Amino acid sequence: MRKPRITVIGGGTGIPVILKSLRDKDVDITAIVTVADDGGSSGEIRHALQMTPPGDLRNVLLAMSDMPKLYERIFQYRFAETDGALAGHPLGNLIIAGISEMQGSTYHAMQLLSKFFHTTGKIYPSSENALTLHAVFTDGHEVVGESKIAGYKGMIDRVFxxxxxxxxxxxxxxxxxxxxxxxxMIVLGPGSLFTSILPNLMISEIGQALKETKADVTYVCNIMTQRGETEFFSDADHVRVLNKHLGDNVIDTVLVNIEPVPKEYMNTYQFDEYLVQVKHDFTGLQAQAQRVISSDFLRLENGGAFHDGDLVVEELLKILQVKS
Structure with a gap:
């Protein structure tokens, strides 16, 4: 019998948590990764070489690899701020950029690196071209560029x-x-709603495929609201935005963390973009999705609130068992 096929879509530091826990399960994994990042090292490299940004791909590659910790530390090494043109660049970003140039595309680079690092599963950039994210706010103002969106004071109406x-x-x-x-099964997130998940879904072919697939489309709802993106959002608001952008009620299942984040726990200096815990609106969720699963998915670490990848994956596999 073939293994169940799970495709995880997103970017940032969110989906690596799920991918790392999926790696040890008897499933066939594919990761589809955003290419709209234009800030930091990724932004500098994409502008210099006119290539897809490497940062999110780097994090996913590491999450799906069985490489020794020493190799991981080398790949993640970030040049010091006193290192001139190399300042702030992770070594892995430069390696991905170099191999992309050598192979003629980031797509081919990721296939080569997947073999090199013995990844469990397949990694695809969502597009083979760098994408620019546009956010249109409720007041009509448009911000161009993923890294600039959080800086505008207002509520996002839509992105493309x-x-x-x-x-x-x-x-x-x-x-x-x-x-x-x-x-x-398709898993969306966890991750920044407007800047990590939606940039993938706004590629019309991907949005259409999500409407057509017979897979269970599962959204892993964020635990905390995010400054400049989802301030004051409930869990139902997150799902409403996804369905609105896709033009239909595409989300089948929503995973919601109901374990409280202890007051004063969050390190607001280190995690200053995360504001308060997402509020629950189960009536709104049930109107937006076929199935709502609420449980303890929380992992507290180093002053931050994250998803526990093992607990999330355990629930995902239960959903697959019910479907089969």
């Missing part, structure tokens, strides 16, 4: 993507649509 270096319609990377259509 364009190709950064040509006028063509953004298209999905090869194998991406096929992976979505052939999956048994």
């Amino acid at each position: 993507v364009t190709n950064s270096y040509n006028q063509d319609e953004p298209t999905a990377s090869r194998k991406v649509v096929e992976s979505i259509l052939e999956s048994d």
Whole structure:
């Protein structure tokens, strides 16, 4: 019998938590990773080489790899701020950039690196071109660039993507649509709603594939609201935004953490973008999704509130068992 196929879509530091826990399970994993990041090291590299940003791909590669910790530390090494043109760049970003140039595309680079680092599963950039994220706010103001969105004071109404270096319609990377259509489960998140998850779904081919797939589309709802993105959002608001952008009630299942984050626990200096715990609106959720699963998915670590990947994956596998 074939393994269940799970495709995880997102970016940032969210989906690596799920991928790391999925790696040890008897499932066929695919990761589809955002290419709209234009800040920090990724932004500098994408602008210099006009390539897809490497940072989110780097984090996913490490999460799905069985490489020894020493190799991981080397790949994640970040040059010191006194290192001139290299200042702040993780070594892994430069390696991905170099191999992308050598192989002719980031897609081919990730296939080579996946073999090199013995990854469990497949990794695809959501598009083979760098994308620019546009946010239109409720007051009509438009902000261009993922890294600039949180700086504008207002509520986001919608987002969309364009190709950064040509006028063509953004298209999905090869194998991406096929992976979505052939999956048994699609997992969205966890991660920044407007800047890590939606940039992938706003590629029309990916949005359409999510509507057509027979897979269970599961959203792992964020634990904390995020400054400049989801301030004052309930869990139902997160799902409403996803369905609105996709043009239909595409989300089948929502995973919601109901374990409280202890008061004063969050380190507001280290995690200053995260504000308060997401409020629950179960009536709103039930109107937006077929199934709502609320449980303790919380992991407290180093002054931050994160998803416990093992607990989330345990629930995902239960959903698959029910479907089969």
